[in-house]
Amino acid sequence: MHIRDSILGAIEISPTELKIIETKYMQRLHYVKQLGFSYLVYPGANNTRFEHSLGAMHITKELSRNIFHENIEELNCAALLHDIGHGPFSHQFDFAFKKYLHTSHEEIGKQLIKSTEIRDIISDSSMSLSRVLNFMSGKSKGVVVSGSIGADRIDYLMRDSKYTGVAYGIIDYNRIKSKLAIFNRGIAVYEGGIVGAESMLMARYFMFSSVYLHHTTLIIDQMFTKALMHAIEEGLVDINEAKSFTDSMLFNLLLSMPNNGLIKRINERRLYKRAFYKEFDTAETDINEQRISDEVEKLGLGEDEYVISLSHFRPEDDKVYVLDRSGKKIGSLNEVSPLISTLQGTSKNRSKLIVACDPKNTRIVGERLNKILSFK
Numbered sequence: 575m576h577i578r579d580s581i582l583g584a585i586e587i588s589p590t591e592l593k594i595i596e597t598k599y600m601q602r603l604h605y606v607k608q609l610g611f612s613y614l615v616y617p618g619a620n621n622t623r624f625e626h627s628l629g630a631m632h633i634t635k636e637l638s639r640n641i642f643h644e645n646i647e648e649l650n651c652a653a654l655l656h657d658i659g660h661g662p663f664s665h666q667f668d669f670a671f672k673k674y675l676h677t678s679h680e681e682i683g684k685q686l687i688k689s690t691e692i693r694d695i696i697s698d699s700s701m702s703l704s705r706v707l708n709f710m711s712g713k714s715k716g717v718v719v720s721g722s723i724g725a726d727r728i729d730y731l732m733r734d735s736k737y738t739g740v741a742y743g744i745i746d747y748n749r750i751k752s753k754l755a756i757f758n759r760g761i762a763v764y765e766g767g768i769v770g771a772e773s774m775l776m777a778r779y780f781m782f783s784s785v786y787l788h789h790t791t792l793i794i795d796q797m798f799t800k801a802l803m804h805a806i807e808e809g810l811v812d813i814n815e816a817k818s819f820t821d822s823m824l825f826n827l828l829l830s831m832p833n834n835g836l837i838k839r840i841n842e843r844r845l846y847k848r849a850f851y852k853e854f855d856t857a858e859t860d861i862n863e864q865r866i867s868d869e870v871e872k873l874g875l876g877e878d879e880y881v882i883s884l885s886h887f888r889p890e891d892d893k894v895y896v897l898d899r900s901g902k903k904i905g906s907l908n909e910v911s912p913l914i915s916t917l918q919g920t921s922k923n924r925s926k927l928i929v930a931c932d933p934k935n936t937r938i939v940g941e942r943l944n945k946i947l948s949f950k
Contacts (some may be wrong), residue, residue, distance in 0.1 A: 576627060581733050585632040588727050590647070590699040591654060594692055595628075603627060605820035610666045611732060611794040613786065614843060616738040623657045623664060627731035630656060630719065637718050637725060637753055639787055647701050653719045655692070656726060659683025661817045662824040667802075674806060674813045682817060684710060714759070718945035719762035722894050723771055726922035734785060744779035746770045755897055762895035764905060771894060772913050779917055782887050791929045793846050797805060797940055801828055802835040804878075821930050836878055844929035845882055851941035854949045856886065856923045861947075866929060873935070880931040880939065887924055 575592065576584040587595065594600060603624035612619040633717025634653035638646050657684035661667030671677050684707055687693060696703045707750050709716035719725050728747060735743025746769070763771045785791075802824075805811040810831050816824055828837045839845060854861075863882055870880050894907040908915045 579629060579632070579706060581729070581736060582629055582632050584630050586635070588647070588650075590695060590701070591631070592651065593695045594651070597690070597692055597695075599686060599690060599692065600624065600627070600654075602818065602820055603657065603660070605822065606660055606662060606664060606801045607821055608664060608730065609738070610663045610791070611798065612788070612791050614840075614845075615788055615790045616740075616785070619734070621737040623660055623735055626729055626733055626737040627654055627657050627879075629733060630654070630725045631753070633720055633725035633728050633747075638715075640751055641718065641754055641756060642715065644809070646715065647699070648705040649709050649715055650720060651696065651706045652716060653725055654857060655683065655687060655706070656680075656710055656719055657683070658692075658853055658876065659686055662819045662821045663798065665819070666798055669799055670806065670813055671817070673803075674819075679916055701850075704717070713817045715756070717756065717759070717761050718849075723750065723761050723763065723774055726805060727778065728774070731774065731781060732780060735777070738785050740781075740785055742830060743775050743777045745774045750774060755894045755901065757897060757901075757903060758893075760893055760895065762897050763907065764897050764899065765910075768896060768907070768911060771907055772911055775907075775914055776917065779887075779921065787887060787926060789848060789851065789926075789928055790845065792883040792885055792926075792928055792945050793881060795850070796883045796930075797836045797840055797846060800878060800881060801834070801840075804833070805831060847936050848928055848930050849880075849936040850927070850929040850947075852927045852947070852949060854927065856925045859949050861925075861927060863931065865946075866943065869946055870929065870931075870939055871940055873942060875931060875935060875939070879935070880929060883926070883928040883930070885926045885928075887921060889924075892942060911937070933941055 575587050577587055579585050604622055605621045608621045608623055608626050609619045621734045631650050631654040635645060635650055638649055659679040668679060671679055672739055693703060696706060712720040717724060731743040731745055749770040750767060753764045753770060805828055807814055828834060829841060861884060863884060868880055896904045896905055896907055896910045904910060927942060929939060
């Protein structure tokens with residue numbers, strides 16, 4: 575059968591893939607937004623983890639045909655399932671996985687596959703469960719899904735760009751998919767595809783700058799994080815139950831609780847505003863978040879009356895090799911491309927600090943922090 579997709583057109587679904595898609599674990603992803611709270615900044619950003627998962631699978635199939643000249647069922651399955659462990663609001667829940675469960679959404683996903691009917695669906699087919707899990711870890715041919723120029727990133731850049739309405743994520747996918755190869759266990763690009771690879775890495779940089787690290791979204795994320803952390807630590811939310819919630823289930827639960835001020839503000843879009851904002855080089859400046867908290871609270875603000883967001887953009891660290899027509903290595907992309915070399919150099923160690931609070935307090939908080947914080 576086929577499923578119509580707004581980005582990729584007709585996505586072909588095999589009988590085994592359909593069985594996996596119809597499980598409640600995959601269906602939950604219909605109700606988990608890909609971009610978390612970005613819809614409060616970009617109203618169209620309501621795309622979900624479900625459609626992204628289908629898109630990543632479809633692109634994986636196309637890349638596999640071009641690179642390996644075959645259809646690899648386990649690899650397709652790994653792409654379909656790569657986000658199944660995400661908690662509500664996607665990456666905004668990741669801190670809870672790390673802080674309280676000492677794990678990640680990737681590991682949660684693997685455990686979910688091994689302990690539910692998905693394992694039986696895979697085992698009853700011609701696929702190997704261990705291969706699926708290895709591919710999900712990015713091993714061997716799994717780099718086609720998770721690599722620097724892999725199916726996951728290709729899909730989310732195109733999809734997020736369309737739904738947010740910004741032009742920065744537009745990439746030449748048709749050119750890229752015909753110019754990729756595997757070299758030294760990583761993704762490589764033939765020299766005829768350098769411009770396409772450059773466009774993708776540039777698109778990722780601009781999407782982080784304008785969408786993923788938008789200052790309003792970062793403020794909302796920290797308001798949500800504080801609210802969720804308090805609820806977990808006060809015993810009002812069970813993290814093991816919440817990890818399988820949809821966005822609305824968790825949000826409505828938090829909204830129904832006492833001391834729900836931060837969530838209520840998000841719900842009514844009465845957001846905290848920037849009192850202090852600075853982009854800086856982490857190699858030259860050491861930021862002490864506890865000191866910032868102490869200084870803000872000296873002004874009489876309570877713990878829930880301000881948020882601190884310290885975010886980092888890391889340029890692509892994975893090596894992307896460039897090959898000549900015969901498949902011989904020419905060099906890495908940042909060696910061959912002055913554009914990517916410059917991008918990595920200017921982006922290295924770049925961080926963004928935001929302190930936000932109620933508009934009535936932004937002036938006094940800003941004045942205090944401008945006095946005590948120094949940047950080179």
